[in-house]
Every structure is written in C-alpha cells, then in structure tokens.
Amino acid sequence: MKKALDFLLWIFRSASGHELLFKGITTLILASGSVLILIPFLYMISTSLKDPAQIRSDSSSLIPRKPKMVEVNGNLEPLYEVTLDGVTREMALVKKIPDGLGQFVDPARTDVIHELKINEQKQLYRWDVHWENYPEAIGAMPFWRYLGNTLIVTFVGMAGMLFSCSLVAYGFSRFRARWLNILFLLLLSTIMLPSQVRLIPVYILFQKLGWINTLLPLIVPQFFANAYDVFLLRQFFMTIPLELDDAAKIDGANPLQTLLYVILPQARPALVSVGIFHFLYAWNDFYEPLIFLHTRENWTLAVGLQTFDAIYTVNTHLIMAVSVLMIVPPILLFFFSQRIFTQGVVFTGIKG
Amino acid sequence: MSLPSFRKMSLARREALAGYAFVVPWIIGFLIFTIGPMLASLYFSFTKYNIIDPPQWIGLANYQKAFSGIWDVIRTGDPRQFKDPLFWKALQVTIYYASIALPLNLAFSFFLAVLLNQKVRGINIWRTIYFLPSIIAGVAVTLLWVRILNPRVGVLNPFLKDVIGIQNPPGWLADPEWAIPALVIMSLWSVGGSMIIYLAGLQGVPTDLYDAAKVDGANAWQRFWNVTFPMMTPVIFYNLVLGMIATFQYFTQVYVATSSSLGGLGSPQHATLFYNVYLYQNAFRYFDMGYASTLAWILFIIVLILTALIFRSSDTWVYYEGQLKGRG
Numbered sequence: 095m096k097k098a099l100d101f102l103l104w105i106f107r108s109a110s111g112h113e114l115l116f117k118g119i120t121t122l123i124l125a126s127g128s129v130l131i132l133i134p135f136l137y138m139i140s141t142s143l144k145d146p147a148q149i150r151s152d153s154s155s156l157i158p159r160k161p162k163m164v165e166v167n168g169n170l171e172p173l174y175e176v177t178l179d180g181v182t183r184e185m186a187l188v189k190k191i192p193d194g195l196g197q198f199v200d201p202a203r204t205d206v207i208h209e210l211k212i213n214e215q216k217q218l219y220r221w222d223v224h225w226e227n228y229p230e231a232i233g234a235m236p237f238w239r240y241l242g243n244t245l246i247v248t249f250v251g252m253a254g255m256l257f258s259c260s261l262v263a264y265g266f267s268r269f270r271a272r273w274l275n276i277l278f279l280l281l282l283s284t285i286m287l288p289s290q291v292r293l294i295p296v297y298i299l300f301q302k303l304g305w306i307n308t309l310l311p312l313i314v315p316q317f318f319a320n321a322y323d324v325f326l327l328r329q330f331f332m333t334i335p336l337e338l339d340d341a342a343k344i345d346g347a348n349p350l351q352t353l354l355y356v357i358l359p360q361a362r363p364a365l366v367s368v369g370i371f372h373f374l375y376a377w378n379d380f381y382e383p384l385i386f387l388h389t390r391e392n393w394t395l396a397v398g399l400q401t402f403d404a405i406y407t408v409n410t411h412l413i414m415a416v417s418v419l420m421i422v423p424p425i426l427l428f429f430f431s432q433r434i435f436t437q438g439v440v441f442t443g444i445k446g
Numbered sequence: 447m448s449l450p451s452f453r454k455m456s457l458a459r460r461e462a463l464a465g466y467a468f469v470v471p472w473i474i475g476f477l478i479f480t481i482g483p484m485l486a487s488l489y490f491s492f493t494k495y496n497i498i499d500p501p502q503w504i505g506l507a508n509y510q511k512a513f514s515g516i517w518d519v520i521r522t523g524d525p526r527q528f529k530d531p532l533f534w535k536a537l538q539v540t541i542y543y544a545s546i547a548l549p550l551n552l553a554f555s556f557f558l559a560v561l562l563n564q565k566v567r568g569i570n571i572w573r574t575i576y577f578l579p580s581i582i583a584g585v586a587v588t589l590l591w592v593r594i595l596n597p598r599v600g601v602l603n604p605f606l607k608d609v610i611g612i613q614n615p616p617g618w619l620a621d622p623e624w625a626i627p628a629l630v631i632m633s634l635w636s637v638g639g640s641m642i643i644y645l646a647g648l649q650g651v652p653t654d655l656y657d658a659a660k661v662d663g664a665n666a667w668q669r670f671w672n673v674t675f676p677m678m679t680p681v682i683f684y685n686l687v688l689g690m691i692a693t694f695q696y697f698t699q700v701y702v703a704t705s706s707s708l709g710g711l712g713s714p715q716h717a718t719l720f721y722n723v724y725l726y727q728n729a730f731r732y733f734d735m736g737y738a739s740t741l742a743w744i745l746f747i748i749v750l751i752l753t754a755l756i757f758r759s760s761d762t763w764v765y766y767e768g769q770l771k772g773r774g
Contacts, residue, residue, distance in 0.1 A: 120566050123561060124562070124572045128575040130635075131575055137590070153599060154604055154605065258472070262468060262471055265464075265465050265468025266468075269461050269465025269468070270462070274462075277472075285688075287746075288749050290725055290741075290746075291484055291742045291746040292483035293729075294735050294739050295482070295484075295487050298735070301497065317471065318472060318474055318479060319472040324472065349464050353468075379584075385730060399585050400589075400701070400702050403589055404705065404706035413589055416586075417585075417589055420586045424582050425582065428574075
C-alpha cells in the first residue's frame with residue numbers, strides 16, 4: 095500500500111514521473127485508436143472467409159466460425175458450455191421454450207433435462223474457414239485480365255513518369271534562365287488546378303484519336319511529367335552537391351550524361367519514393383479508368399471490383415475476397431518501404 | 447536571320463537553352479493536357495455539345511441554366527424556383543460535407559501526428575497502423591464501409607444498439623440526413639495521408655527552439671502553443687487548401703457506395719450528390735458536354751475564390767520563419 099502511494103506521489107510530483115504519465119496516456123490513446131483502425135480490416139478479412147450463412151447469422155464475429163453441433167437422439171443440436179451447481183459442463187440445447195429459457199441435456203445422458211436461461215450459457219463454436227471463396231471470386235470475374243491491365247497502367251505509367259519527371263526536375267534544378275522560374279511557378283500552380291476543368295476536352299481529344307476504351311489515356315499523359323513528382327524530385331536534386339556536376343563537366347560529360355551518371359544514381363531514394371507514390375495512386379485510381387474504359391476486357395481492378403459489386407452485391411463474401419486481394423499489393427509494398435512513409439523522407443508526395 | 451550555332455553562343459545562353467530543353471516534356475504536356483483543354487472547356491461552356499454533333503454556340507445559356515432563379519429563391523424562399531435545383535443541391539452537399547469533414551480531418555490528423563511524434567515505445571508500429579488506411583483508399587475500402595454501415599446487415603448498428611445502448615441507430619448511407627456523416631466517418635478512418643504531412647512538419651521543427659523555450663521556463667503545454675503550433679501553421683495551411691480542393695473532387699466513395707443502390711448515383715434523395723458527381727453525370731451519363739464544361743468552370747472559379755480567401759486570411763494566422771527574420 096505504502097509502495098503504491100509512493101509511486102503515485104512520484105508520478106505526480108517529479109518531472110520524470112510526469113513524463114511517464116504522459117507517455118502512458120499517449121500509448122493508451124494510440125493503442126485504442128489503432129483498434130478502431132484495425133477492426134474494419136479484420137472484418138474485411140473474416141467476412142471474406144465466411145460462407146453466406148455465417149454472414150447472415152453471425153456477421154459481427156471477427157472469427158469465421160460455426161456453432162458446434164452434437165447428435166442427440168438422432169438430431170444435430172447446438173452445443174453450449176453450461177454452468178450447473180458450480181460445475182461447468184458441455185450440454186446441447188434441444189428445445190427453446192418461452193421467457194428466454196431452453197431445455198439443455200447432457201449428450202451422454204439424454205434423459206435428464208435442465209431448463210436454463212439461454213443467454214446465460216456460452217455457445218460453443220468451431221472454426222469454419224472458407225478459403226474456397228477466393229478461387230470462386232477469382233473465377234466469377236475476369237480477375238487476371240483486370241490485374242494485367244492494372245499492372246500495365248501502373249508500371250508503364252510509372253516508367254513514363256520517372257523518365258519525364260527526372261528530365262524536367264533536372265531542368266528546373268540545375269539551369270539558370272529567366273523563364274525557368276516563371277515556368278516552375280506555373281508548374282506548381284497546376285497542383286491546385288481542379289482536374290475537371292480540363293477533363294472534358296481531354297476526353298474529346300482521346301476520342302478523336304480513337305483511344306477511348308484503351309489503356310492509352312491512362313498511360314500516355316504520364317510521359318509529360320506532373321507537378322507533384324517534378325517538385326519532389328527537384329527538391330531532392332537541389333540537395334546533391336553541385337561539385338559533382340562540375341567534376342562530371344570537367345570529365346567532358348554533357349548535361350544529359352551528368353543527369354544519367356551523376357544525379358540519378360544519387361537520387362535513388364527520391365526516385366523510389368515517387369515510384370511508390372505513383373504505384374499507390376495508379377493502383378487505387380478509379381475516376382479516370384471509369385471514364386476512359388468502357389468494356390469489361392479493358393477494365394482495371396478498381397473498376398472491375400466496383401462492377402463486380404454492382405452485379406453480385408448479395409455475395410458479400412466474394413466481394414470482400416476480391417477486396418482483400420486488391421489491398422494486399424499496396425500493403426506489401428508499404429511494409430517493404432515503411433521508412434519512406436513513417437520517417438517522412440518524402441512528405442508532400444501524397445497525390446490527391 | 448540564321449540561328450547562331452550552339453558552340454558560338456554565350457555560356458549563359460547555352461545554359462538557358464539546355465534548361466528549356468529539359469523541361470520541354472512538361473511544356474508539351476502543359477499545352478496539350480492543361481492549358482489547351484482549359485481554353486477548350488471555356489469555349490464549350492458557351493455551347494451546346496453532345497460530342498456527336500459539332501458544338502453549337504449558345505452564349506450564356508448554360509450559365510443562365512445554373513444560376514437563374516436565384517433572385518426568386520431569395521425573394522420567395524422557395525427552392526423550387528431554381529431552374530436547375532440539382533446544381534444548388536450539389537453545391538450545398540459539397541459545402542456541407544466540407545464544413546464538417548475539413549475541420550475534423552485537420553484537427554484529428556494534427557492531434558494524431560502530435561501523438562505519433564512522441565518518443566514512446568513501438569512508435570513505428572503505431573505510425574504504420576495509422577497510415578495503413580490511407581494507402582488503400584478507394585473502391586475496396588468503400589465496399590467494406592458500405593457493408594459495415596449497412597443498417598440491416600451491417601455490424602456497426604448492432605454494436606451501437608447492444609453495446610452502447612443507442613435505441614434507434616441511424617440508417618447511415620440509406621438515410622438522407624446521415625449519409626454525409628457516414629462519409630465523414632469513412633474519411634476520418636483514413637486521415638493518415640494528411641497526418642503523415644503533419645508528422646514530417648513536426649519533425650522539421652528545430653529542437654533548439656524547444657530548448658530555448660525550456661530555458662525560459664515554458665512547460666509542455668506552453669511549448670506546444672508557442673513553438674509547435676506556430677511552426678505548424680504553414681502545414682495546416684497546406685492541408686487546408688489541398689483538402690478544400692479535394693472535397694470539390696470527391697467522387698469515388700459516392701460512386702461506389704450509391705451507383706448500384708436503389709436510388710442510383712447520389713442517393714438517397716440526392717443527399718450525396720457531390721459537385722463532382724453531378725458534373726460526371728452531366729458529362730458522361732447525359733453527354734451534355736457544354737453544361738458539364740460550364741459546371742467545371744464554375745467549380746474552377748469557386749476554388750480560385752476560396753483559395754484566394756484562404757491565402758488572404760493566411761497573413762493573420764500562418765507563421766513563416768522568414769517573415770520574422772525579415773522584420774527583425
């Protein structure tokens with residue numbers, strides 16, 4: 095008792111006690127918040143492993159399970175953990191009677207019937223995991239086609255973005271010219287431009303080119319640089335010492351060679367960061383694929399999944415299975431590149 | 447006039463030309479995909495255009511369609527006087543959502559970032575968890591939330607009823623009054639994006655400022671309000687401007703949640719008819735490209751005005767280190 099009191103006094107009086115208290119509260123808030131964050135994820139995964147009957151009758155359970163059944167007089171009855179006279183035993187519920195009561199029997203001695211309140215007893219469950227939901231969901235839609243389209247859009251677009259943004263960022267970081275500053279401000283201002291104001295003519299342009307319902311409208315614009323990634327790369331290029339450029343110049347390198355052999359190898363972390371951000375953006379993008387792709391065989395996963403939901407809404411288990419498949423690659427990528435996100439190596443690169 | 451050869455040019459001119467050459471990809475893209483289309487959509491906004499037939503000049507008719515009736519509505523208080531009531535509904539929905547979601551998101555993500563900037567055990571795990579939802583934002587997550595929030599078969603309402611004891615939990619996305627709050631909850635779940643920007647900002651606050659404040663006898667609370675908060679105002683400003691623009695682009699969640707529902711896109715009763723959803727409907731469902739362009743330009747002008755207002759107000763609340771140095 096005395097010790098506990100001393101401890102409390104130490105916490106409230108001393109500076110290091112305050113710090114401990116503060117850290118404790120912080121951890122407590124963070125932990126309870128992360129439960130709120132994680133429960134929807136767990137719900138998604140568990141729903142994807144249930145069968146429709148489980149979703150109907152036991153939707154709030156985070157474990158894919160079914161009631162444990164036992165045979166009593168030739169019928170299958172649900173099994174409960176029953177506390178009788180201080181002893182816990184497993185009994186089957188054979189009949190529900192009014193007032194929330196039920197008739198329980200010991201499967202080994204079916205002649206003795208106990209009438210007990212049902213909700214005071216603990217129903218027993220067994221795991222019942224439906225992995226077959228995954229192959230079924232994949233088979234119910236052209237999943238591999240969607241995945242292929244998504245990968246093409248994501249990675250060809252990424253290559254185009256890295257290529258064009260490196261060139262442009264190099265131009266904006268290493269050369270002095272009167273108009274370059276104005277052009278750079280113009281570039282930055284496009285971050286704040288709502289894309290709708292150019293969307294319709296761009297759509298009409300692609301239509302005139304015959305590109306609607308192909309992947310080209312999602313890929314080709316990436317080859318013309320974008321403000322976010324140019325800005326991030328430029329900021330990084332500026333931190334690379336100019337002496338390296340000068341050394342290359344003395345060795346007879348032209349500006350393009352300097353970019354290729356000096357700047358880009360130095361800028362690997364920045365290139366990886368913008369590459370990852372681009373992956374997340376292109377993988378999750380729904381708006382543009384929805385507008386530009388009209389037939390099933392050209393859809394990306396995002397559009398394919400939404401349409402799958404529109405057709406199979408009642409098959410929650412299948413839709414959650416595809417949803418899980420769709421969030422796995424970003425999560426894997428995220429875990430392999432955590433430092434980039436959590437340490438804020440590049441922070442303004444979240445595309446809107 | 448012949449162009450001087452590259453070799454004979456002055457060093458400065460050569461440098462300038464090389465610089466321009468490297469930014470050419472962006473200049474071309476800017477002309478083809480930004481400034482050209484912007485001017486084209488300005489032109490389309492004065493036309494009747496369905497893509498198949500050539501655009502037909504109709505002057506201000508599209509703008510009149512959007513705005514006409516406003517004086518009658520102000521005079522009589524009867525919203526049926528609007529010529530295009532859905533335009534006003536879309537504006538109202540967007541502003542309503544922004545007025546709840548933006549402040550909550552800004553405060554919430556700031557609060558989280560401050561917590562995640564503390565030196566507690568396992569901080570990287572906490573950061574990972576809180577950032578996780580924002581990297582998968584989109585269709586899959588919306589489909590998940592639609593199911594969680596479903597008033598008949600979802601899991602949230604049974605929880606509210608049985609555990610918290612709310613007798614009549616709301617119908618969320620099925621209820622016109624609760625659809626927007628439901629979307630706000632979804633957005634709060636994935637605040638990680640703006641949180642990580644705050645976190646980077648917090649890590650950039652020079653530690654000598656805290657040391658100086660400590661020497662002056664400031665406690666933790668005072669250090670937060672007099673050092674951390676002022677240093678973070680530029681980041682709050684950045685998140686506010688980009689968050690405002692993102693609200694006017696809000697689309698995917700509404701489309702996924704409502705397009706296959708009974709009431710259709712923007713349901714129930716147009717409660718989720720966001721501005722961008724209405725624009726999409728006009729452009730790609732009715733193929734009224736003229737009116738959709740008008741909507742796009744009205745949106746652009748609204749965003750410009752709001753951005754200008756936020757920039758204007760920033761003088762009074764955003765602190766830039768450079769300013770003080772300039773004065774002192």
